[in-house]
Structures are given as structure tokens and as C-alpha cells.
Amino acid sequence: MAEAIAFYTLAAFILGFAVLVVTTKDTVHSVLFLVLDFLFVAALYVLLNAPFLAVIQVLVYAGGIVVLYLFVVMLVNLKRPPEAHQDPHRLSKLGFGLAGAVLIELGAILMSGYLKAPPAAAATPAVLPVVGNTEQVGWLLYTRYLIPFEIASMLLLVAMIGAIVLAKREL
Amino acid sequence: MADAPEHAPRAAAPSGPTEPAPPADAAIPAFVTSLQDNVAGSVAQLSLYLGDWTVIVPASHLVQAAQYLRDAADCAFDYLSDLTATDWPPRAEARFDVLYMLYSTRHRHRVRVKVKVAEDQPLASVTGVWPAANWLEREVFDMFGVNFTGHPDRRRILMPEDWQGHPQRKDYPLEGPGELLMENPIDWLKLRQSRDEADIE
């Protein structure tokens, strides 16, 4: 019972802040709401008995990535000349299309999850050779999800080099 | 300072500095003779007082003479110690003496170059010869209103940008722009504001 109350309160906050992120006019405020959103998501992880994920969520997203966002938002001059946004709705069709696609995709996943019996054995190995949240995450990352993990890290490396090449005017 | 209160002219203001010619037996230094020989007409007068040599150069020859004094091997005046002016109001045809104190870090000798200019007469800037002249000429412009031409950045330096008049002139009152400022600053500000508004209109 207590858990349910906590979950729904957190969920309400998460959704509320998410709405504020996209509706706030001031970009810096918007980024701040995003940070709050991340913090509440982290709280949700705690509720799920995954403290490691919660901490990483705060460390990486709230403490790392969004700081850089904020940095960029503060530095870039957001007061564009008026001709830059003559038609504020010019991309709205595309936006609605993409949102619809995501919605359908989510629905499909949820439906399939509900329709099929949960593949209990496949989702998590019945017994992991380690105990503890941190250890389990580590174990799974380096065994089952090794290839996606490495691909993700390669992707990040490529992105980093790309960013350096773009930002550095003369190498 | 057009609208400053009329200041009584100093009793018997001197019409110019004494510029005693060097005594006949004084050995004229090499840089003076060299300047005389190489830049024709650059030495209008020569003076020696208390061991300071002063060369009076016509305004038209100033930059040429300055260039020569800096570059010639026997002059090598590479250091402009000071640049200032003196105001002699009775001398209407050439009110200001502009003085250049030169020093040579190589030969360790000094000379003073003097140029006489009238109030609105343009005087070529020597910033091209000695960059050090930049601020010094700005100060002379600020304080005396000497009309330097070819200066890269001719603004007032010590006084505010919108200041009227040139404080170091002899006819500029010591108290500043009138007693109103001292006694009643607010009225003075109002007066100034109304004057500014009149200017805008």
C-alpha cells in the first residue's frame, strides 16, 4: 500500500515536471525541470530496490549530461532574429507523426507483454552467481549484454571525436 | 571655454619663455648640427639653459625632424620621455609651446624639441615615430586643446568625454567651470541638462 502511494506520487511528479519541461518558455528553467525529473526517476529506482541505478541516474544524467546542456543553453544566444522562426508550426506535422509512431510502438510492446506469458527464464537468469544490486548489474553488463555495451561505448567514442573535430576550428 | 565666467587676465602675463641662445663658446652637440645639416630648415632656433639643449622646430618640419632624431645614428633619440605643452595666451600667432623631451638610451643624452603652434593650428602627431606619444598627446589635447592630426585615438584622457574647455589653459579658471558648480551642484546640473537639451534640439 505504502509502496503504491509512493509510486503514484512519484509518477505524478515525473509527469508533471515532464510537461513543465516542454511548456516552459525559459530554456534554463526547462533544463532545471528536467533535472528535477531525473531526480524523481532516481527515486523511482530506489523504490524498485535498485540503488545502484538510482545513483548512476543522478550521477550521469542529473550531474553530468544536464550540466553540459545547461552550459550550452547558457552560452548559446537564444534570442534568434525573428526570421528564424517565421512559422512556429512548420514542423508540427512531423512532430505529431513521430509522437504517434512512438505511441503505437509503446502500445505494441505493452500489449505483447500482456498477451504473452512473461518469459521468466529468459528475462533474467534464475540465479546470478553474485549477490547485490551493483554486482548483478555488472555481471549482466559483462556477460549477457556485452556486445550492446561495447557498441554503446564505441558510439560514445565516435560521438566524442566527432564533437572535437567539429568544435576545433583548426586541428 | 566659451561660456565660462570671464577670468581677469594675469597681470602682465609673460609673452613667452626666455630662450637664451647658447653662449658663443658652448660646443654645439653633434645631434643638433646633424639635424641642421640633414633636415633643411628644421632648426629655427637653438637654446641652452641650465645644461638643457632646446631645439625649436617649425611645426611643418616636426615629423621629419622627429623621424631623423630617432633614426640617425648620432642622435638615436629612441625614448620619448615626456610630451607636454605650455600656454602663452598673449602670443596670439603661436599660443602653445609643445615640448618633446627626448632621450637616447644608446648615447644617454637629452634634447628638448619645441614647436610653437597657434590655437587651432593642426600639428602632426608623432605617435608614428614614438608610440609613447599616444597618451601624452591625448593629455595635451585634453588639457590644452592642441589640435593633433593623425593621432590614432584622439579622445580626452583625464577629463570626462563631455567636458567643456581645456583646464590647463591659462584663461581657464582654477575653480573649474564656474562658481555655480561649487556652491550649488544641483543647479549646475540643471543648467547643464538644459544646455544639453538645447544642443539636441
Add this chain to the structure above:
Amino acid sequence: MIEQFVIPTLKILIVLNATLVGVSYMTLLERKVIAWAQSRLGPMRVGPSGVLQPIADAVKLLLKEDITPTKADRWVFTAAPVISMVPALIVYAVIPFGPVVRLFGRDVSLYITDINVGLLYIVSVASVGVYGIILAGYASNSKFPLLASLRASAQLISYEVAVTLTLVSVILMSGTLSMVGIVNAQYNAHVWFAFVQPVAFVIFFIGSLAETNRAPFDLPEAEQELTGGFHTEYSGMRFALFFLAEYANIIVVSSVATTLFFGGWLRPFPHVAALHFLDLIPSWTWFLLKSFVFLYIFIWVRATLPRYRYDQLMRLGWKVLIPLAIANLVLTGIVKVMLL
């Protein structure tokens, strides 16, 4: 009931109050130590030898006018000091001041909680504290604070990388992320980690100087360059919050350094029987003593060294400390695998 609610609440209250008092007295300590280093006396007027000075300061700051610049971003401007103060305080939840002791017939642990990701918790909470500085600079709508907050964010993010990498080396040594676990690991290893991880310790120390904006890395608040840094526009209690947050952070990093590298509450040579008489001193005293040494060094460094320039700071961080930390980490990993 008592175990679940009363004791933790009591502990939180004690730690919170002790921290706030400690932080305010840290300011006095700093003023006194620097004064002595500079052949002065420091505060002498309020109370005997100035011991009541922090209280006088607090009263003064509370009574001061709280100014918000006209064109400031009002909400963010108000929130920024809070954002920097709160993380500095909640970090104390996982700092172990001592082991489990018997107190009034009960087993009481001398820490608020021991979560198994304690170290990561500290790092992540500290990383949120950066917002306080960035937002303060942004919300002031003034050029010097903005410049300072840009410096600060770049500096804190850069040095966080180096510091976190050294922490990983320690985790490799201890095999746990729990703060209590790390102390116990040092007990079992018969050695403080500072002696097996000297490189990590040095990098950690330099990094913490930078992360707490202390000399010689105090560029975000370099008053000679940026007037007051990110808190130029702040006054009264809001300014005091920044000030307190900075000192709270110094105490946190001192405690963390003690826990990770100097055996936390352990007395020197816990296995040497001849030194058993040292057990008479309570364990938390050892912890405080060790932390105090760090605090002193922080102040000492400030009194001695000039300040780095921005580009030099970045160069030191990215070209020296981070590669060193990575090399140290890899080396630690290799040694660990070889030995096992």
C-alpha cells in the same frame, strides 16, 4: 519502533547540527590558521580569542538586507544557494564516523546509514551541487558571475572525472562501494589505502581542492579577477549559504579522504597488540582527528600558494591528472588480477 525511527532521527539531528556548527567553526579555524600563518591574530573581539565570532557572523548575515538584482532571474536566484547547500548536507548520511558501538545498552552505529552504494552516492550528490554555482552565475544576470560560473562548471566537471577515477581504484582495492565496507577492508588488509594507492590519494587530494573551489584552484571565486566570483551579486543569508556549502564540502572531502585512504575510524596499527592502550580513545575521535589534519592542510595550502590560471587548471586536469588516474586504475586492476 525505537530502532527504526527514534534512533535514526536522533542521529540525523545530531549529525546535522554538528555539521552546521562544525562548518561555522571551520570558518573561524580558517581565519585563525591563516592569520597565524600571516603573523596576525585573526578575530579577537567576540568572545575570548574570538571564539564566538562565527555566531556573530551568522547573526550579522541574518540581519543583513537580502538583495535581489532587478534583472535577475528571481526564482533561480533564490534557489541557487539552496541547491548548493542541500547536497553538501545530505552527503553526511553515509559518512561513517565510527563503527557500531554499545551505547546505553544498545548497539548503535556511528553513522546514519550504510548503503551498499555509499561512495557512488557521495559522488552523485556532489555532482548535483554544481548546479548551485552554475545557476547562481546565470541568475545574477551579471557578467562577472557568469564568467565565474562558466569557469566553475568546466572546472568541477573536469576534476570530477579525475576524482571519480581514483575512487574506482579504491573500490578495486576494497571490493565494495559501502563506506563502512571500505574501512573494514582496510582493517582486513592491515594497511591504509593511502600507502597502497599513493598516486590515487594525491590525485584525489588535488582533485578535491579543485572540486571545493579551494586555493590554488579557487578560480570561480577569484576576487582579484572576478570581483567575488559567482556570488558577487549575493548578500545576507543567501551569500552565507554559499559560504557554508563551500565549507561543508571541504569537511565532506576531508571525511571521505579519511575514510577511503586513512582507515576512517581505525586507530593507527589496529593489529599491533602493543598499541592497545590507544583503544581507550574512542574510535570517532580518530576519525575527527584525521579529518582535522586534512582541514588544516586545506587551509595551509590556501595560505601558501598562488592561484592557477584557467587554461593551466584545465591542462593540469585533463593532461596530467586524468591520464595518471587512468594509468593508476589500469595498473591497480592488473596487479589485483595477478595477485588473485
Add this chain to the structure above:
Amino acid sequence: MTYLPPETIHGAMFDTSELVINMGPQHPSTHGVLRVVLRLDGEKVVDADVVIGYLHRGIEKLSENRNWTQIILLTDRMDYVAAATSNVGYCETVEKLLQIEVPRRAKYLRTVLMELQRIASHCLWVGTHAMDIGAMTVFLYAFRERELILDLFEEFCGARLTYNSMRIGGLPQDIPPGWDKKVLAFCDVMDGKLDEYETLLTHNRIWLERTKGVGVIHGAEATALGLCGPALRGSGVARDVRKDEPYAAYDEMDFDVPVGMAGDTYDRYLVRMEEFRQSLRIIRQATAGLPEGPIVGKVPRLIKPAAGETYHAIESPKGELGYFIVSDGKSTNPYRFRVRPPSFCNLQALPRLVRGHMVADVVALIGSIDIVLGEVDR
């Protein structure tokens, strides 16, 4: 989609605007009311404009309306951290105009006082310069020693900052008994303290990084820009008025003129640190060889120099301090009184020095050229 050359893309994506910040006139490290308008690209200084005049009191104009003795008091207010030096410069110029001889004892004492003043001024410089770069302890150490000098001055003339300690033709009064012993004792103290400063700075890695290669200016350019004093000598130009055009008793003293090589902030620092030692050397010589005799020359009751003009320069702690004075021979005040302020001429080089450096270097460079705004603005 049309092809855009890479420069255009960069321009569009990373278009950064320059930040204009106003350093001063209220800023902790502009040493007074200096205002520097900086155009910044990130932390890099693109251009700087120096705005002065906030402390302009019209000392030149005032002096043209005061009698010759009253002006000494005004010269105190120019370089107020080395007031005695300004006094001597003025008095010597008037003595030159009056063509009077100053007794040797007065000359020696002037030398001692001026060198003490140089040490006091350099103490203030090393303290504030180090403070600007973040080393706060040096500041208090240097002020501690400056205090000793102020005590010596207080004993000599009763004032601690604006001394009014010279008279035309000599000194207002002889030194109190035992004062010379105290000066020598101070020299011994100062020797050890200098090592203390140097321990904190000279070989400090951070200090070296902050000062080496910052604000490099080579000899020829420095000369052309009119830099003077230690700022010029740091660029390797051995120009010291004390050696080149000796005044007071400097022609009888044995001392060296330290010069730098690189012309950067560090060399200017080293030059001044060595000047401390040379000053101590001069003080020891002058105090030990202090001749007996009168302290004032034959000065007329009414000071009224013959008509004429002259320029006389001395080496103040900041550089060449020159006085150009015109007397009309009739009135009891100078017709024209002009000071060649070394700080003014040194400050002129600041925009040139800071261009291309970081914001943090601006304060280092302001400290490195050692200005006093009282003298810049007059």
C-alpha cells in the same frame, strides 16, 4: 541542399559573441580607480581600453597657483606610496632652476630616504602583485616590513604616508639621534625577509606558470612605448636615471642596475626583487658614509627663480619621474608645472601587454607594471 564551405558552417553553428566587461573602477585588483574595458572572447582578451582620470585632482593646475614651497605638499599626493621620492624630484628641479648647491649631508640623507621609499613602494608592489595572483600571505608579510619603514619615516618627519619631508635646498630638519642605527638595523631585518618572500614565490611552480611568458615585451618596443623603471629594465634595457643622469648622492654610491632578459612578468618581478637588495646596499653605504655638515643650502628668503624652463628627472620606484617647470621670473609660483608620471607612461603599455592573454593575466599585468593611480591621474 546547397554546399556550404566549412567556414560558413562554423560561423553558423558556433557563432560566439564577444563579451565586454568593465574591470573597475571598483574592482579589488585595479589598485585604485583604474577602469579597464575588456573585450573578451571566452576568457581571452581581444582588446582592452584603459579609462583613467577618476582621481584627477588637477595637481598641475593647482601647482601653478601655489607658491614654490607649497607645491612640495602637493607632490606628496601623486605617488602616495613613495611620497618622499616625489618631494625630492620636485625640490631638485627647483634647486636646478635656482642654481643652488645642496649640502652633501642633505644629499646623502635624501638618498637614504629615497631608497627606503623605494623599498616601501616595492613592498607594496610585491604584496599586491602576489595577492592578485592569489598568494595572499606575501601581501601581509610585505606590509609588515613596510610598516617598519613607515615607522622610520614617522620618527624622521612625523608623518607616515604623505611626508612633505623635503625643502627646497635641503631637508626640513636633521635626523633624530640614533636614527641611522635604526636604518641599518632595518636593513639587516629586511635581508632575511626578502628571502622569505622569495621562498614563497621565486621558485614556486604555480608562480612561474602564472608569470613566465605573460606580457612579453622586448626592449626596443618597450623603449618606443615609453615604459620606464623596472618595467623597462625587465625587458633588458639598462636604463636607470640613478646611473645615467646621477642626482642626489647616487654618483658616489656603488650599486648595480639589474636587468631582465625575457621581458615578461617574471623578469619584471625578478628585477624588482633584485632592486630591493640594491637599495639595501645603497642605504648601507649612504648611512655608513653620512657626512657631517649643514642640511640646508643657501636658499633665498623669497624663492623666485629667474625666468627659464628646465626638465629634471629622477628614478622613482615606478620609473622615470620627471618635472618640467617654467618660471616666469616675476611671480612666486611656477608659470608651468608639469610632471612626467612614470605610472602614466607605464600604464599606456597595458592594452599592448594584455592583448591575447587571459582575464587572469590582466590582473597579473596590472600588478607587474606597478602603477599608482594618484600619479596616473594627478
